[in-house]
Amino acid sequence: MSESAPAPENHPAPHTPSAPAAPAGSAAPAGFHGMWRDLSGIGRDAGSGGYRRYAWTAADAECRDWFRDQAAARGLRYELDRNGNQWAWLGDPAAGDAVVTGSHLDSVPDGGAFDGPLGVVSAFGALDLLRERGRPAHRPLAVVNFTDEEGARFGLACVGSRLTAGQLDPEQARRLRDADGVTLAEAMERGGHDPAAIGPDPERLSRISAFVELHIEQGRALDLQDARVGVASAIWPHGRWRFDFRGEANHAGTTRLDDRHDPMLTYANTVLAARKKARLAGALATFGKVAVEPNGVNAIACLVRGWLDSRAADEQTLAALVGAIEQAAQERGARDGVSVDVVRESFTPVVEFAHDLRDRIAALAGDTAPVPVLPTGAGHDAGILSAAVPTAMLFVRNPTGVSHSPAEAAAEDDCVTGVAVLADVLEGLACR
Ligand SMILES: [Zn+2]
16 A cells, blocks of 8 residues: 555545435335445455455355345345355246346455445345336346455456356366465355355356346546446457566676676566557556566576566457567567567457347436447456356446555445446336
8 A cells, every 4th residue: 555545534435325325214125325334344454445355255254144135125035056156036036038237246455345346236226226116027137246256365257157157167166276275165165155066057047138237447438438327348358478588597796787688677678568569559468467586686587477467459459469569578588688488378358248238228328318338458247147148237437447446436426327227227128
């Protein structure tokens, strides 16, 4: 944390969305404000002001209890699926043709309040609005909380939705380990969930005809367009590449500059090249993690290992960008006497959200004012599910543009608008 970060006690008020409280003596479930208040203290670190809600920890269990309570308060049928995802059903889940909305409740280390929870709270809020409007659903409606979306503890994102969609081998999932060596299987067992049960759930997905995830925007596009809510067009293809720069370890005090094979120089030059080439391509390239050997102040490094995260609007642009960064690294490495090896560690292809559902949602959401249709560079459960289910996303304006940080923000009015737009969408999909 920087020294200028606001003290936690000064922090919650300005960015905490609220809505009118339920009338005194009312047996109605908590409104948006009440739900937000109940969640806001769970897993929050007093020092950083950020959230540490990692999968299958005590904080996660508290969030999950909250979800079950919300389902019960509304008379919704609660269901825990084989992969630990939570569902709250209005109507008969077995009837099929369901409309599902929701997001996740876990967080990155010292994450913000909105990434995930805004989608779950808004989902319950939208069901409440439909009830207030007296709009009965003709199709089953459900709120979902996908487990372990951020992958903060076991290093793999979207575990709950990947398992459900058959995009993650259950045995591989069970063997994932956290920083303390605890496997996902052990963590699940401690959380009261049977790890032997996890795996694909095609039958469940076949009963869903639309999934809509509302999410805080993780950028400033809506703010720049002066719009409260937007609709996602696509998730950019993205990947991670490991660059190994190998030189020669030597003494920092006795080795002449001309005699060095210093991989740090090649690495530094590659970081700058990545930035410049990404800007020219209208794409993103980030070296955010680095490991150095021997990592001594008075030693020229023998190995610098840097991880590149890169994203672009289409796969050709991404491939060309990463190729150009690698070429720049090789050229500089030749000058420095440093070898460069590049390994692609992961890749996620472009996700184009179902065009007819996207267009329908943009029309339903834009009843009062047109909503921008935006691409995003961030992965989501909606992206995973889109391979099996027609899927769409709504974004709510984040004036700071910051995400995965306590500085993530949304104004109360924008959150309330998001709930109303989500209710319009659910009404259009399930009540007409
Ligand atoms: Zn999220």
